[in-house]
Structure formats: C-alpha cells, structure tokens
Amino acid sequence: MKKAFVLDWLDKYGGAERVIASLEAVFKFDKTYTLINIMKRNDLEKIYKTNQQPITETWLKFFKSKFRALFFVFHYLINKIKIDEDIQLIISSSHAIAKGVNKSSKNQLHICYFQARNFKYIWDDFELYFGKTSFLFKPLVSYLRKVDIEQAKRPDYIIANSKFVQKWIKQTYNRDSDLIYPPVDLAKFTFEDKKNDYFVAVGRIVAYKRFDLIVKAFNELGLPIIIIGDGAQLSELKEIAKPNITFTGFLNSEEINNYISKAKGFIHSGVEDFGIAPIEAQACGTPVIAYEEGGVLETVINNETGIYFKEQTPESIINAIHLFNNLQFNYEKVRENALNFSKERFETEFLNYVKTKCKKHNIE
Numbered sequence: 001m002k003k004a005f006v007l008d009w010l011d012k013y014g015g016a017e018r019v020i021a022s023l024e025a026v027f028k029f030d031k032t033y034t035l036i037n038i039m040k041r042n043d044l045e046k047i048y049k050t051n052q053q054p055i056t057e058t059w060l061k062f063f064k065s066k067f068r069a070l071f072f073v074f075h076y077l078i079n080k081i082k083i084d085e086d087i088q089l090i091i092s093s094s095h096a097i098a099k100g101v102n103k104s105s106k107n108q109l110h111i112c113y114f115q116a117r118n119f120k121y122i123w124d125d126f127e128l129y130f131g132k133t134s135f136l137f138k139p140l141v142s143y144l145r146k147v148d149i150e151q152a153k154r155p156d157y158i159i160a161n162s163k164f165v166q167k168w169i170k171q172t173y174n175r176d177s178d179l180i181y182p183p184v185d186l187a188k189f190t191f192e193d194k195k196n197d198y199f200v201a202v203g204r205i206v207a208y209k210r211f212d213l214i215v216k217a218f219n220e221l222g223l224p225i226i227i228i229g230d231g232a233q234l235s236e237l238k239e240i241a242k243p244n245i246t247f248t249g250f251l252n253s254e255e256i257n258n259y260i261s262k263a264k265g266f267i268h269s270g271v272e273d274f275g276i277a278p279i280e281a282q283a284c285g286t287p288v289i290a291y292e293e294g295g296v297l298e299t300v301i302n303n304e305t306g307i308y309f310k311e312q313t314p315e316s317i318i319n320a321i322h323l324f325n326n327l328q329f330n331y332e333k334v335r336e337n338a339l340n341f342s343k344e345r346f347e348t349e350f351l352n353y354v355k356t357k358c359k360k361h362n363i364e
Contacts, residue, residue, distance in 0.1 A: 001363060003029045003088070003091065004029060004030065004032070004084070004089070004091070005020075005024065005031070005032040006032075006033045006090060006093070007020065008034065008094060008098045009035045009038075009060075010038065011038050013046055016116070017043070018183065018276070019115060021049075022183045022346060022350075023350065024049075024051065026347050026350060027351075029053060030053060031084065032056070033083065035067070038064055056081070060073075071121050072140055074096060074097045075097055078151070079151070081102070087108060088108060089108070089354070089358065091113065091354070092110065092112040092113070093112075093113050094112050094115065094118055095114075096118055097148070099154060099158070100152070102154065109156055109357060109361045110156050111156065111354060111357060112155035112159070113159045114158060114160050114165050115161055116165065116274075117165055118148065118172075119148055122144045123145070123172065128207055149172070149173055152172075153173075156361075157177075158175055158176075159178050159179070160177040160178070161180070161274045162179070162295035163179060164273060164295045164298070165273045180349050181340075181341055181345075183342065183344075183346035184276055184280060186283045189260065189280050189283035189284050191283070191285045191331070192285055193331045194262070195263065195264050195286070197224065198226060198263055198264060199226070199265050199266070199267055200227075200260055200266055200281075200286075201225065201226075201227050201268070201269070202227075202228040202229055202260065202277045202280075202281075203270070204229055205230060205237065206231045206232050206233055208270055209270040210270045211227060212233065213269045213313065214227065216314035217315075217321070218241075218242075218244060219244075219245070220314060220318055221318055221321060222242070224244050225245055226246045226259055226263070227248070228248045228256055230249050234247065234249070260280065260286055261285070263281075265289050266281035266286050266288045266289065267288075267289050268288055268289070269290075269312065270294075271293045273295050274295035274298075274299075275294065275299065278290060278296055278299055278300055278306070279299050279338050280338075282299075282305050282337050282338040283335060283338035283339075285331035287305055287306045287334050288300045288306030289306060289317070289321065289324055290306060291308070292309065292310050296308075299341065300337075301337060304329075304330075304333060304334075305334045306334075307323060
C-alpha cells in the first residue's frame with residue numbers, strides 16, 4: 001500500500017510535530033505534501049529519522065518565514081495540491097487546512113487527525129489575531145469560513161485529539177469524529193519527588209498562550225518562577241517582569257526536564273486543544289495549576305494532580321497559587337496519571353484504527 005502524508009506546513013519542531021514524528025514512525029509514508037517546508041534539517045530529521053522521502057511544496061515556499069501573512073490563500077493552495085494517483089492511503093495532520101486536500105482517485109482513503117481546532121485565525125482567535133483591525137477583515141474571514149466548512153467535508157474519517165476538539169468539530173463543521181489522544185514521550189521526563197521552591201511555565205511566548213497573565217500575577221506575588229520558551233511576546237514580557245521572574249529562552253528537552261522535574265508547580269494559563277506540556281509536567285511528578293478550559297480538563301485531575309483557576313486574570317492565578325501552597329500532592333500519583341498518554345499507546349491505537357478502516361474499504 002502506498003501512503004501519503006499531508007501537513008499544513010513544516011517550520012518549527014513543537015508539540016504538533018512530535019505527533020507527526022510518531023505517525024511517520026508508524027506508517028513510513030512514501031511522500032509528504034505540505035504548503036511550505038522551512039524546517040531546519042536537524043528538526044526535519046527528528047520526523048523522518050530513517051525514511052527520507054520527497055516533500056512536495058507549493059509556491060508559498062518563496063515567502064519563507066513570512067508565509068503566514070498570506071493566510072487568505074491557504075485554502076486555495078491546499079485545493080491545488082495533486083496527490084499521486086497510485087497513493088491508496090492519505091493521512092493528514094491538520095491544525096489549519098490539511099484536511100482540505102483533494103483525493104485524486106475515488107478509491108483513495110483519507111483519514112484526518114485534528115491536532116487542534118482548525119485555522120484559529122478565522123475562528124475562535126479571530127479577534128485576538130487581528131485586534132483593532134478585525135472589522136476590516138470580517139468580509140474576507142466570512143468567506144474563508146464558508147470555504148473551510150466545505151473543505152472539512154473531504155476526509156472520509158476525522159480523528160480528534162481531545163473531547164474538547166471533538167465537540168468543536170461537531171459545532172463548527174457538523175461532522176462526527178473519533179478520539180485518539182496524542183502521544184507524550186514520557187521517557188524524556190523523569191520523576192522527581194524532591195521539589196524546589198519555584199514554579200515553572202513552558203511554551204511558545206505568543207499572545208494566545210497568555211504568558212502575560214503569569215507575568216502580571218507573579219509580579220504581584222513576588223514568588224520565583226522560570227518561564228521557558230521563545231516567541232513574539234518575549235521581549236515585551238521581559239520589559240515588564242520583576243526580578244523574581246526568570247526567562248530562559250528556548251531550551252532542549254533535557255534542559256526543560258531538569259527545570260520541570262524540580263519545580264514546585266507548573267503554570268498553564270492558555271486554552272489548549274489538548275496541551276502536551278501539562279502532561280510532561282505530571283510525568284515528572286510536578287502538579288499543574290491550569291486555567292479551567294480546553295483539553296487540560298481531560299488531562300489534569302483536580303485536587304489530585306493539580307488545581308484549576310476559573311478566570312483568565314492575574315487575580316485568579318494569584319488565588320490559585322495561594323490555594324496550591326496549602327495543598328499536599330502525592331507526586332507518584334501525579335506521575336501515574338501521565339502514563340495514560342504514552343507514545344506507545346497513541347501509536348498502537350492509531351495503527352489499529354487505520355487497519356480497521358482500510359479493511360472496511362478493501363485497501364491492503
């Protein structure tokens with residue numbers, strides 16, 4: 001059986017790319033299709049470890065790192081990608097538009113894994129991305145939403161990465177989906193039951209992750225926190241942060257593990273569709289303080305492996321920290337919860353799912 005992998009784009013190696021790497025390890029695709037590939041070679045090799053293959057791109061590649069500015073042509077470009085006719089199985093990984101790829105033959109089977117609520121630029125985070133200029137883009141976004149809904153009809157099957165995303169798919173596209181939680185490479189995160197007196201937060205420092213709330217809260221609290229990651233908001237947040245807040249910038253997995261495993265608690269202030277970082281924290285035995293929304297509700301057990309705060313405000317985080325400091329956690333139970341989201345479990349579930357659907361469609 002010849003297999004194709006369809007991706008939104010390849011730029012940086014993060015949580016979604018870890019999922020992509022797992023899928024490649026299981027299926028060893030014959031060819032990858034994507035809007036643009038600007039990923040560094042060493043990151044690309046983390047995905048295609050032993051199976052070098054052709055990666056077909058669109059003309060978006062000429063815009064390099066500025067490609068997101070052309071978001072309004074993404075649907076058009078995915079529509080123009082031509083899958084080889086001898087491909088029998090198409091697996092797409094979609095957080096934006098990969099779901100919209102066309103089959104080149106009616107005998108092909110297309111299974112799409114939703115890594116997130118798709119294309120947040122035009123849906124949930126429209127106001128956040130466009131801010132005061134959002135009114136100018138409303139006619140364009142209205143049109144793109146219609147196109148997005150039509151393209152979401154193309155996969156034969158959709159798999160959601162959380163119940164949160166599953167519900168969103170039904171509400172937005174009126175499509176049913178199955179559920180397979182994404183993989184967490186637990187081997188890279190070691191259990192530690194001796195904690196130091198600091199908190200930690202990890203992720204891309206961008207607006208929707210709401211690191212600004214963490215900075216404002218800890219400016220008020222005066223407690224030590226280490227913020228790990230890089231992104232567009234980093235310089236801005238450094239300027240307003242007090243000395244008790246440390247920014248490390250980008251770190252590798254080993255360095256992140258060292259900080260998380262010894263931290264008193266892990267802060268998670270954004271709305272994630274699944275959220276791998278809180279599970280990595282729990283894998284270290286580190287309890288989580290999280291905003292009570294999104295995929296984290298499926299991965300953190302309240303008052304057992306962490307606690308929730310109810311509002312995205314500095315005050316709500318401050319109150320949660322005060323509560324957290326008066327609780328006792330069993331670090332071994334925190335670790336045990338993370339084991340439910342292993343890489344091995346994901347790969348086995350996904351492979352069995354695809355085998356079942358292939359058999360149903362007489363694809364061998």
